[in-house]
Amino acid sequence: MNSRSADAPRVLTAAIPDGNQIFSWIRDLTAFSGRGTQTLDDRRSVDYLLAKFAGFGLTDIQVQEADSLHWHATRSELSVGGTPIPHSPVAFSFDSGDGPFAAVKGNGRFSTGPDGITAPIVDVGEGQEDDFAEANVDGKIVLFNLRFVLPRRALLDAGKFVYDPHGTVNPSDLDTANPYLSNFEDVVERAIKQGAAGFVAVLADYFESHDIRTEYKPDVTIPGLWITKSAGAQIRTLSAQGVSAATLRLEGERVSTPARTVIGFLPGLSSDTIMIQSHHDSAWQGGVEDASGTAEVLALAHHYCQVPQEQRPKTLMFVLMDSHWTGYQAHQKFVETFITAPGLPRRIVANVTLEHIAKQAEVGPGGSLQVFDRPEYRGIFENVSPTLKDAIDNAVTAHGLERTVRLDADELVPLMGELPTDAEFVFEAGVPTISLISGPLYLYDKADTLDKVHKPDLAPIACAFIDIVNHLAATPSDRIGN
Known part of the structure; x- marks a missing residue:
């Protein structure tokens, strides 16, 4: 495949891994299910990536560690009026209040006690302020609808450039929202302030699954559980019949664990550096999030290792992060070490981030997950110069x-x-950034398996x-940003 758009700077021809090769790296990574900080003191993906970096020929290969936090539930139960309700624990709920960066006290265990919490369940619907004003939740278990609040329509409308030459954008798809932004924090904060003993979040905009593990949310000091839309309807039917007593039980532990970031370099003619990034950790198999992004970083590293140093105007830095799910401590330490510390030998002048090469999904009949053999709508968030914006559109x-869709990060x-x-x-x-991402519905779910990767896009991306990257390398560093 031709690796150059019409206006790209010329470099010596160097092979690019094809889709099968890139997919094989994704397959390898998904074998390490629950990798990174999701599994206590886990090195599986790190060791794999170190071997790849060394095999490709990167230099100054290193692993940076940062203190992060592993959370897992050992037992959870939910019943209403004695009727068991299928559910999953909300990760990082029932935080003791000392925060994820504090030392874990004792063995870090949390528990609602041997009998759990038995209390009336109070339905606050959408969880708005008015909903709470009409309810007394003190000492009770709050039931609310979790809503996703960033529909595709909003991103497409904000696009500065949209590439859809075959008119595949379907108006019926545009109200589907990805799970990244939701009403979770606002509703749970209201519940905690008003004395709730626990909460049950109904995945009202989701397919029929409660196997969701979202990113770390701070200050969730009460226990919480996820349930499906149909389970929410079941609880509401029981409540309408006069059954209000619920029992919620949650036990587990929080344990300090290292987050590990894998870093490698290719020196160029300048110490000015282009950083190429993704994250290697995942809550589940993580075929899309983010074995796919990690494999794209590997593909670029493999390619540029074949380009002679005299044809690399800037140094290239390949970075695969950890702690994406557990508080971003690795990301913060990286910035402190390589970007904001004084007197650094290399200056990071641009960032390229690659995430989520995904198939589109919708909520299908009966709440099923309906997956299509076409790419999920994706955005490229950027804050670079007009010339580089054109380079993105051309590529x-x-x-x-x-x-x-290309999106102006500074505006959004x-x-x-x-x-x-x-x-x-x-x-x-x-740091001026060009960041590719998509947000398929199953992104945080156990359903994010190898088959969700949109394989035809791997080599083109x-x-x-x-x-x-070639355009970034050829652009004077002080002309990269807006």
Whole structure:
């Protein structure tokens, strides 16, 4: 496959891994299910990636460790009126209040006690302030609808460039929201402030699964459980029949564990450095999140190792993070070490982040997960110069990355509160960023298996981002940002 768009700077021809090769790395990584900080003191993916970096020929290969926190439940139960309700624990709920960065007290165990919490269950619906004003939740278990609040429509409408040459955007898909942003924090904060003993979150916008593990949320000091939309309807039917007593039980432990970031370099003609990033940890198999992004970083590392140093105008730095799910401690330590510390030997002048090469999914009949053999809508968040914006658009077009929208990060971050990608801390540190991501419905779910990866896009995405990196490398460093 041609690795150059029409205007890309010329470099010596170097092979690019094909889709089968990239997919094989994804397959290898998914064998390490629950990798990184999701499994206590886990080195499986780190050791695999170190071997790949060494085999490709990267230099100054290193592992940076940061203190993070492993959380797991050893037992959970939910029943209403004696009727068992299927559920999953909300990860990092029942925090003791000392926060994830504090030393774990004792053995770090948490428990609702041998008999759990038995209390009336109070339905606050959407969990708005008015809903809580009409309910007394003190000492009770709160039931609420978890809502996803970032529909595809909002991102497409905000796009500065949308590539959909075959008109595949379906208006009926545009109200589907990805699970990254939700009403969770607002509702749970209200429940805690008003004295609730625990909560049950109904996955009202989800397919029929409660096997969801979202990213770390701070200050969730009461126990919580996820249930499906149908289980929520079951509880509400029981409540309508006068059954209100619920029993919630949650036991487990929080344990300090190291997060490990894998780093490797390719020296260029300048110490000015382009950082190419993803994250290797996952709550489940994580075929899409984020074995796919990690494999794309490997593809670029494999390619650039074949390009002579005299044809690399800038140094390249390949970074695969940990703690994406457990508090981003690895990301913060990386920024402190390689970006904001004074007197650094290398200056990171640009960031490229690659995440989630995904198939589209919708809620199908009967609440089923309906997966389609086409790419999930995806965004490229950027804050680079007009010339580099054109380079992104040209690369997307040249390599046929359909259903891709380019988004102005500087405009959207104030509205969203953060950059919704793994590059957030690097972006906030002032590094110009080009960050590819998609948000399929199953992103945080056990259903994120190898078959959800959109394999036909693997090689084209690698080729497109080689074009983009080549443009970054040829651009004077002080002209990369907006």
